[in-house]
Amino acid sequence: MPLFTPSPITVALPHGRAYPVHFARLGALPGLLTEAGLGPGRALVVTDANVAPLYLGAVVGPLTAAGWMPEARVVPAGEPSKSLNTLAALYDWALGLGIERRTPLLALGGGVVGDLAGFAAATLLRGLPLVHLSTTVVAQVDSAIGGKTGVNHALGKNLIGAFYQPRFVLADPTTLDTLPDREYRAGLAEVFKAALVADADFFHWLEENWDRIVAREPEAVAMFTRRAAAIKASIVAGDEREHGRRAVLNFGHTFGHAIERAAGYGRFLHGEAVATGMRAALHLSPSVAHGAALPPDRLPEPFARADRLVARLPLAPLDGLSGTAIAAAMEVDKKREGARLRFVVLDDLGRARTTEVLPPGAVEAAWVRAAGGGLHAGSP
Ligand SMILES: NC(=O)c1ccc[n+]([C@@H]2O[C@H](COP(=O)([O-])OP(=O)(O)OC[C@H]3O[C@@H](n4cnc5c(N)ncnc54)[C@H](O)[C@@H]3O)[C@@H](O)[C@H]2O)c1
Numbered sequence: 001m002p003l004f005t006p007s008p009i010t011v012a013l014p015h016g017r018a019y020p021v022h023f024a025r026l027g028a029l030p031g032l033l034t035e036a037g038l039g040p041g042r043a044l045v046v047t048d049a050n051v052a053p054l055y056l057g058a059v060v061g062p063l064t065a066a067g068w069m070p071e072a073r074v075v076p077a078g079e080p081s082k083s084l085n086t087l088a089a090l091y092d093w094a095l096g097l098g099i100e101r102r103t104p105l106l107a108l109g110g111g112v113v114g115d116l117a118g119f120a121a122a123t124l125l126r127g128l129p130l131v132h133l134s135t136t137v138v139a140q141v142d143s144a145i146g147g148k149t150g151v152n153h154a155l156g157k158n159l160i161g162a163f164y165q166p167r168f169v170l171a172d173p174t175t176l177d178t179l180p181d182r183e184y185r186a187g188l189a190e191v192f193k194a195a196l197v198a199d200a201d202f203f204h205w206l207e208e209n210w211d212r213i214v215a216r217e218p219e220a221v222a223m224f225t226r227r228a229a230a231i232k233a234s235i236v237a238g239d240e241r242e243h244g245r246r247a248v249l250n251f252g253h254t255f256g257h258a259i260e261r262a263a264g265y266g267r268f269l270h271g272e273a274v275a276t277g278m279r280a281a282l283h284l285s286p287s288v289a290h291g292a293a294l295p296p297d298r299l300p301e302p303f304a305r306a307d308r309l310v311a312r313l314p315l316a317p318l319d320g321l322s323g324t325a326i327a328a329a330m331e332v333d334k335k336r337e338g339a340r341l342r343f344v345v346l347d348d349l350g351r352a353r354t355t356e357v358l359p360p361g362a363v364e365a366a367w368v369r370a371a372g373g374g375l376h377a378g379s380p
Contacts, residue, residue, distance in 0.1 A: 008021055008168075009021040009230045009233050010233065011165070012234075012237040013165065013240060019166060019168050020169070021145060021169040021229050023171050023172075023173060023222065023225065024170060024172065026059055026062070029062055029063065030062050030063060030065075030068070033104065036129075036131075036167045040067035041068065041069065041100075042069045042099065043068050043071070043105075043106060044097070044105045044128075045059055045071065045072040045106045045108055046090065046105065046109075046113055047074055047113055048075050048109045048113050049077045051110075051135055052072070054178055055108060055175060056072055059106065073090060075113070079266065081116060082157075084160070087119065087120060090116070091123075091124065094124055099124065101125045103128055103129075104130070104131055104167070105120065105128045106131045107121075107131070108133040108135065109133075109134075109139070110134070110139045111142070111143035114132050115148070115150055115151065115158070118164055118166070119149040119150050119161055122149055122162045122164035123162070130166040132144035132166050132169045133170050133172075134175075135179075136179060136183060137179070137187025137188060138190055138270070138271065139171070140229060141187075141224075141228035142228070145229060146165075146232060146240075146246075147164055147166070148161065149162055156332070157260075157265070173218070173222055176216065176225075183269065185313060185314045186269040188213065189252075189270075189271035189274045189310075190271065191224050192309065193251050193274065193278060194227075194231040195228070195231075196278070196306060196346060196350070197346070198231045198235065198248070200350030203350060205223070205227075206224065207309055209223075247342065248344050250342075251278060251344040252278030252280070252281045252344070254277070254281075254330070254333060254343050255278075255280040256270070256278075257273070257329070257333055258330045259273040259316050261329035262321050262326045262328070262329040263316065263320075263321060267316075271314070272313075273316045275316070276370050279311065280369065281366070282299070282310065283369040283370070284345055284362055284366040285345040287358075287359055287362035289345075292359050292362075293360065293365045294365060296365045296368040299369070306349060318367075319372075323367065326367060342354050342355070342356050343355055343356075
């Protein structure tokens with residue numbers, strides 16, 4: 001795959017619904033709208049209170065100059081904006097403007113704005129053209145690609161939503177320069193995940209280039225965003241509705257979701273919980289392969305090598321959590337999936353599969369490993 005060309009990545013969905021993911025400056029937006037067959041007129045821009053002062057001008061200025069009439073709506077930054085209340089306010093605003101079915105909705109920000117505004121686009125007038133203008137690592141490599149949109153409910157995250165694909169994604173890698181360090185590093189968890197489940201060469205590249213990545217060297221950022229986005233694009237193109245292969249993108253997430261739920265949402269960033277979850281999943285993988293739970297202090301290669309790299313990411317320390325709370329948190333996912341929990345395991349670096357068949361004690365040993373032995377009594 002060419003890494004430093006201006007050509008977009010394609011999400012190759014069938015029935016004329018394929019769309020490009022462009023890695024380019026925000027100023028390219030008017031030209032890309034034209035390329036997508038969207039003509040000047042009214043355009044809705046939804047963003048959050050952190051992103052607006054940084055990048056709203058870089059979107060609205062070129063749009064206005066190109067003959068568009070952009071209308072912007074700024075929601076509070078953070079996960080609480082993925083709510084039915086914020087969504088209802090967006091509906092009131094958009095419908096009050098007298099929008100038409102061809103009015104594009106541009107989601108400028110990270111995964112929160114993308115999921116919220118994406119669901120608004122899916123439902124307003126039964127579907128407005130959606131464009132993601134992604135400004136976080138999570139959004140550029142993961143959340144803007146694949147069409148999952150939605151909001152949270154008091155009973156859990158992402159419980160109300162729809163699959164709704166954008167017309168295109170524009171990821172400006174230079175916007176990552178202003179991301180707070182904790183957000184930037186936690187977002188790398190999804191990049192590592194992509195490499196671990198699908199691309200061993202990419203994993204080796206991440207290993208060798210860790211210092212450049214942390215320093216946000218432009219070439220390194222361009223490389224890992226494109227490559228992780230390409231992995232996501234190729235997996236979702238083959239399984240849009242997650243009936244099969246797409247589930248491998250949940251590597252580390254069964255554990256990660258349980259951590260988020262047991263700790264209380266908001267205590268850890270999603271990427272921190274996923275990074276810790278991936279450490280557990282890396283221990284679970286050889287246990288599944290051997291058909292017997294490995295002791296927590298044993299980890300064969302190449303899983304140990306992967307674990308050493310994942311351990312450099314910001315993690316969710318588990319020492320404040322009890323095994324009982326984590327076990328209860330996992331039960332919630334189990335109920336939602338109907339029967340048994342499905343785990344994603346690696347057969348090797350870059351080769352993932354799902355399994356429901358687990359050796360006795362393997363999940364418990366994986367938790368103890370990920371906790372560094374620090375879980376409270378009552379292990380899960
Ligand atoms: N739809 C999917 O497939 C999918 C996949 C993964 C995650 N998600 C969702 O994505 C959300 C997390 O996304 P996120 O990590 O991007 O969080 P986010 O959207 O909350 O952004 C993180 C923080 O960074 C700020 N920010 C964004 N861009 C910035 C920039 N360039 N400079 C400075 N600050 C900036 C935001 O205001 C926010 O405070 C969660 O709700 C998660 O459920 C969805």
